[in-house]
Amino acid sequence: MASLIRYIIRRLLFMIPVFLGVAILTFAVGNAAGNPINLIRAGLKNPNPAVLKALTDYYHLDQPVWKRFLYWLWDLIHGNLGVSLSGRPVISQIWPWTFTTLELQILSLILSIVIGIPVGVYSSKHQYSKADYAITGAAIFGYSMPTFWLGIMLIVIFSLDLGWLPSNGAVSVSYPWWGDNTLDWLAHLILPTAVLTYVSLATIVRLVRANMLEVMRQDYILAARASGLSERTVTYRYALRNAISPIVTIIGLGFGAAMAGAPALETTFSWPGLGYAFTQAALTLDIPLVEGITIVITVMVLIANLITDFVYAFIDPRVIVQ
Amino acid sequence: MTDYLTPSTRDSVNEWAHRLPEKLLEISNLRTYFFTEAGVVKALDGMSLEVNKGQAVGLVGESGSGKSVTAQSVLRIVPRPGRIVAGSIKFEGEDLLSKSDDDMRKLRGPKMAIVFQDPTTSLNPVFTVERQLTDILMLHRDLTKEAASKRALSLLERVGIQEPEKRLKAYPHELSGGMKQRIAIARALSCEPILLFADEPTTNLDVTIQAQVLELLKQLQKELNMTMVMITHDMGIIADMTERVTVLYAGKVMEVADTPTLFHSPKHPYTEALLKAVPSVKQTRALEVIPGNIPNLIEPPSGCVFNPRCKYAKDICMKQEPPLEEVEEEHYVACHFWRELKLEGRAG
Amino acid sequence: MSPSSPKRGAGQWAVAWRRFRRNKSGLAGSAIVIFFVVVALVGPFVVAYPARSYLSLYEGDAGTPPSFKHPFGVEDSGIDVFSETVQSAHNDLYVGLAATLITTLIGVAVGALAGYFKGVVSDVLLGVIQMFFVIPVLLLILLFARVFSVLVFHGLGLTLIVLILAFFGWSGIAFIVRGETFRLKEMEFVQAARSLGAGSYRILFRHIVPNILSPVIVIATLNIAGFILTEVVVSFLGFGDPNTSTWGLLLNEGFPYVRTDWWVSIFPGLAVVFCVLGFNLMGDGLSDALNPRLRE
Numbered sequence: 001m002a003s004l005i006r007y008i009i010r011r012l013l014f015m016i017p018v019f020l021g022v023a024i025l026t027f028a029v030g031n032a033a034g035n036p037i038n039l040i041r042a043g044l045k046n047p048n049p050a051v052l053k054a055l056t057d058y059y060h061l062d063q064p065v066w067k068r069f070l071y072w073l074w075d076l077i078h079g080n081l082g083v084s085l086s087g088r089p090v091i092s093q094i095w096p097w098t099f100t101t102l103e104l105q106i107l108s109l110i111l112s113i114v115i116g117i118p119v120g121v122y123s124s125k126h127q128y129s130k131a132d133y134a135i136t137g138a139a140i141f142g143y144s145m146p147t148f149w150l151g152i153m154l155i156v157i158f159s160l161d162l163g164w165l166p167s168n169g170a171v172s173v174s175y176p177w178w179g180d181n182t183l184d185w186l187a188h189l190i191l192p193t194a195v196l197t198y199v200s201l202a203t204i205v206r207l208v209r210a211n212m213l214e215v216m217r218q219d220y221i222l223a224a225r226a227s228g229l230s231e232r233t234v235t236y237r238y239a240l241r242n243a244i245s246p247i248v249t250i251i252g253l254g255f256g257a258a259m260a261g262a263p264a265l266e267t268t269f270s271w272p273g274l275g276y277a278f279t280q281a282a283l284t285l286d287i288p289l290v291e292g293i294t295i296v297i298t299v300m301v302l303i304a305n306l307i308t309d310f311v312y313a314f315i316d317p318r319v320i321v322q
Numbered sequence: 323m324t325d326y327l328t329p330s331t332r333d334s335v336n337e338w339a340h341r342l343p344e345k346l347l348e349i350s351n352l353r354t355y356f357f358t359e360a361g362v363v364k365a366l367d368g369m370s371l372e373v374n375k376g377q378a379v380g381l382v383g384e385s386g387s388g389k390s391v392t393a394q395s396v397l398r399i400v401p402r403p404g405r406i407v408a409g410s411i412k413f414e415g416e417d418l419l420s421k422s423d424d425d426m427r428k429l430r431g432p433k434m435a436i437v438f439q440d441p442t443t444s445l446n447p448v449f450t451v452e453r454q455l456t457d458i459l460m461l462h463r464d465l466t467k468e469a470a471s472k473r474a475l476s477l478l479e480r481v482g483i484q485e486p487e488k489r490l491k492a493y494p495h496e497l498s499g500g501m502k503q504r505i506a507i508a509r510a511l512s513c514e515p516i517l518l519f520a521d522e523p524t525t526n527l528d529v530t531i532q533a534q535v536l537e538l539l540k541q542l543q544k545e546l547n548m549t550m551v552m553i554t555h556d557m558g559i560i561a562d563m564t565e566r567v568t569v570l571y572a573g574k575v576m577e578v579a580d581t582p583t584l585f586h587s588p589k590h591p592y593t594e595a596l597l598k599a600v601p602s603v604k605q606t607r608a609l610e611v612i613p614g615n616i617p618n619l620i621e622p623p624s625g626c627v628f629n630p631r632c633k634y635a636k637d638i639c640m641k642q643e644p645p646l647e648e649v650e651e652e653h654y655v656a657c658h659f660w661r662e663l664k665l666e667g668r669a670g
Numbered sequence: 671m672s673p674s675s676p677k678r679g680a681g682q683w684a685v686a687w688r689r690f691r692r693n694k695s696g697l698a699g700s701a702i703v704i705f706f707v708v709v710a711l712v713g714p715f716v717v718a719y720p721a722r723s724y725l726s727l728y729e730g731d732a733g734t735p736p737s738f739k740h741p742f743g744v745e746d747s748g749i750d751v752f753s754e755t756v757q758s759a760h761n762d763l764y765v766g767l768a769a770t771l772i773t774t775l776i777g778v779a780v781g782a783l784a785g786y787f788k789g790v791v792s793d794v795l796l797g798v799i800q801m802f803f804v805i806p807v808l809l810l811i812l813l814f815a816r817v818f819s820v821l822v823f824h825g826l827g828l829t830l831i832v833l834i835l836a837f838f839g840w841s842g843i844a845f846i847v848r849g850e851t852f853r854l855k856e857m858e859f860v861q862a863a864r865s866l867g868a869g870s871y872r873i874l875f876r877h878i879v880p881n882i883l884s885p886v887i888v889i890a891t892l893n894i895a896g897f898i899l900t901e902v903v904v905s906f907l908g909f910g911d912p913n914t915s916t917w918g919l920l921l922n923e924g925f926p927y928v929r930t931d932w933w934v935s936i937f938p939g940l941a942v943v944f945c946v947l948g949f950n951l952m953g954d955g956l957s958d959a960l961n962p963r964l965r966e
Contacts, residue, residue, distance in 0.1 A: 039817065
């Protein structure tokens, strides 16, 4: 138990320099034109003077660069992300977006794990069968296509041609789809979730299949069979437990990648989440907003990684010793 | 473990035992092939073996001779792409090949078990020692978790592990090679099987530990009155542990005899070569190495499968496969020239 | 008497090549890749309309669906989708290959150093590798791309995009190389080399690196696919170079018109899918060929 705690602390400590690294990179980009204000001016012709004044204070433009960085970092940690060009504080804008993005991401993650693992195991047990080829083929297509493009295709088919599902937003503005507010929310969730799930599934199925094939060759599986354990026990309790640990890592990284990929998917569906906001903010050079979103997403990714590490340690205790 | 019997019970058991088939395991003309991308690998190609109750029998040959596949075939856990294609396996008089998988599973553990070669890979790395033992006990003996744990503890004591309570909760990677193999033995014996296959159980261990583990196996075999098939490439272990031995090469039987007979008067060139390759402190001549490599099992040599490496080979050896012939009682050999050849055995 | 060893020569690469030849999906992937390379090289000379040209507008064909004259249709602005798609091939391939080349060089160098030496430097390198591995790279790429396109006068340009992608994309290879180097340096052939007087750098580059080539080749191939996909996302969102034909740019232009001019979104997308698919299949084939798993 003690070594488990030490392991968690070690992982936590690792996250700190990573966070700092991202902070430095973000800060560096924001100051690429000397200071963020210059950058904003490069994008906007007539910025709001009141906002500019607020930002000048926030960024402590009268200080040398390294002090500015420390002030900014200090503000960050205390949740002060400054004021966006719209005049509103960044933090208050980010909260609703965060939930909207998470709703999509987490739902897809859960679905892709719940579907992906059994399908991958099935595929590995029926290697070379027609079903296996079909599954593997679908998986390869899945991670060969840009996620958002699949979204566009589905929009064209299901929304524009067939009119079965809505194509944008998270909720309808005027008339609730399918006549009910909850159903409306559900209807809007279907397409983006389907797209994200399919692409995540592709990776998970392939990995589970590959790992299971590898693990099932091992001596301890043969030994388990030699002890009379049923095929089901051998597959799901003995083999899967061993096969799953690299998959846990990949899922963690995949979640991070999905979060990072949110801009494209959300833009496609006009899904009002962090990704969509990021894109808009970057295009309009709303630097405080962009920086704020980047930091928030980074923090979420780091938390996801920590959770992954914890789950990994639980599954494969060998890692604690290193 | 097994309580010793009271005199009256012992008599009835003896009477009943006499009516049991003497032969515990009868393998006859077994062919196990592996259907790989590169071709069909004939791992066992007409192999026969007979083991009597309570015997310690050896199965010797180089790697690739099919020794491990024999054990896997009997338990019917031959991994894909392998399959038993022909032959028969009888255990306690019953035909194993016609049994359903469910019935076989009831035998694996309580009736027959395998101790594998490398304990590092034969123990599941993500489960504690306790879990690996209790899973089996709870399955076959219908015990509760606590009862199974207690039993697991006594099993560890039985195989000579110090501080068994600590080891029970440990993971395999925390233990030494010798300890892991003892645990693997404990696992194999957990349901008191009648037949135990020991597949190169000491090959991956340090020399000093090897002797301990072999001693342990000998002890357990006597105590539990188990029938043991010792699979190895080491003639020294054969001499030490077995009463009867079968020599296997490229999936076929070369010679079968009682151990002393095999050592003193081998009748097959391969056996002679194996004996010559074992060093001994007294010898003064150089070690003789068997030339060549193990044959390609996809396209084995025609005729006698050993002919490319046999220093006595003649024309007929490349054309005709020699049948297994009786030399004397309980001594069989598959060689065209066993009558003519004067082969060197070993004295001690 | 049949021989007991393989009949043909068994050099490591020869064996791998033979295995690759037997792998159907790997061959299919390679065929697709070759197809795209040919299209990229030959296409620009063969198509009817120059890159980024609004010629079709003046021909009165703006916004028309696929037809004989315009196999992939025409954008509302007058750009012929087919010509554009074909002429984007060499740009996208350039991005994929260039970024892969740079990241492979950096990744192998950093990974080998991190894996071979012990001590603070190697730990720090490992930390840096892990950092770049974990962070939401796409966001930073977008950010960098946007800021640079504003600040750099002649626009972003493909090369700058390649550099940004490479800056953030080397950690995958570095991580694997580090692992392999770490594993290999403990092996006996390294000790043998050292006992014959070889110094660290010599061992590293003459003995260890050739042994890590196999996984590196596989990952590099898959990376080409990944970088192309990344470029597509970047351009789609409008963060790319508006003056260079890329598939992502086409998708960006087509998206606002997806209701009416669906062809602008479908065909370039299909081009991306097949090109990436080609590299992925090829990478898988290479992986099978170079890392055979031992069987009975």
